[in-house]
Amino acid sequence: MLPAWDEAEGSARAREVFAAHFDGEPTGVWSAPGRVNLIGEHTDYNGGLCLPIALEHRTYVALRRRSDDAIHLFSEREGSAWQSTLAEVAPGAVSGWGAYPAGVAWALGELGQDTGGFDAAVASCVPYGAGLSSSAALECAFAMAFAAAPGWTGPDPDTDAGRAELAGACVRAENEIAGANTGGMDQAASLRAHAGHALLLDTRDASVRHIPFDLTAAGLELLVIDTRAEHALVDGQYAQRRETCEAAAAALGVATLREIEPADLVAALDRLDSGVARRRVRHVVTEIVRVEQFVTLLQTGRVGEVGPLMDASHASLATDYEVSCAELDVAVEAAREAGALGARMTGGGFGGSAIALVPAGSGPTVAQTVTAAFAAAGFTAPAFLAATAAAPAH
Ligand code: ADP
Ligand code: MG
Secondary structure, three states: OOOOOOHHHHHHHHHHHHHHHOOOOOOEEEEEEEEEEOOOOOOHHHOOEEOEEEEEEEEEEEEEEOOOOEEEEEEOOOOEEEEEEHHHOOOOOOOOOOHHHHHHHHHHHHOOOOOOOEEEEEEEOOOOOOOOOHHHHHHHHHHHHHHOOOOOOOOOOOOHHHHHHHHHHHHHHHHHHOOOOOOOHHHHHHHHOOOOEEEEEEOOOOEEEEEEOOOHHHOEEEEEEEEEEEOOOHHHHHHHHHHHHHHHHHHOOOOOHHHOOHHHHHHHHHOOOOHHHHHHHHHHHHHHHHHHHHHHHHHOOOHHHOHHHHHHHHHHHHHOOOOOOHHHHHHHHHHHHOOOOEEEEEOOOOEEEEEEEEEOOOHHHHHHHHHHHHHHHOOOOOEEEEEOOOOOOO
16 A cells, blocks of 8 residues: 655655755745545536545645746656746746646736745655646645745635635646646645545536545445556547537537536437547536435435445446546456445546445455456556545645
């Protein structure tokens, strides 16, 4: 199991990296969690519902503002420095990992909030590219650091409304500066989730509800399986799905696929002439219904009954949305064979992670079974972590 650092360790690491690469002391350390989505996949750019939790795994940023507009960054994980100036940051103008933090500064600047230049060191225990949103963790930790500046008049991180605005700036950073056309789930989870709760995010109006998510009381635990699968063309596939959904919504005369009532789904599908578009729309509309059903089960103390919804979500993503892959399919099947109540891919797909809801204490045996199935299939060994609903960025 991939351990999460505790607050003291994460802060100490970020400070050490800062000390190794900059003179003097950082002003402070800010951190933000990765996330895992319980259900509601590929719905966030369709005005739909999703239900992520913040992970205990966090990215820590030790930061100090500069008096000029230079940006000097160092990431322990990357093992490299990244340098630019605020003036240079613009869509299409910067690349590399520093585009995420620099993009947040740029997006806040677009809101009229000048961050100034900054020196910052990054340390993280969020697995990279595992579908657990290390990118949002990075952005959101910087957003919190910027918002802590003396005299800051921008979005207030002590309110949910302020956090929603900061999340919006982080989304712009990711979309417009880092060039990844992702929806808003990741940043909302990292900034707006509550410990012990899943975050029901309605991406139609960015409103949230906090749904108690207590697996321990139900004798359960959530196992994250990082498939370590790396597939080419992931970004292109993601953009294609998004385009197909937007085109289908336009063809159906609605702003987003969220506007299609489940009762009208069959009629809507009849009006689409491409089989691919029909399948994509069916996934989105049925997935939003599954989120609602999942939430109802959580709210009525029936978390032990969500397994079939997870399984149905996976099937829909694999068959209708076509974003699963062999590694994800093997992971969920092996987990179910080992006793998981339900399992599904989570995140964008084509690799990344799966989640399995398992009886408390059985995580290690389920992990063993999955590892054996991966070995038998000739895949790279997977990694595992235990997911508990943790605190947001601070
Ligand atoms: P995910 O968000 O699922 O982990 P992404 O591809 O969206 O995957 O984001 C991963 C990218 O985010 C990395 O390639 C890197 O550019 C950036 N990133 C994330 N965490 C860090 C970090 N600790 N240090 C530097 N860059 C990071
Ligand atoms: Mg990401």
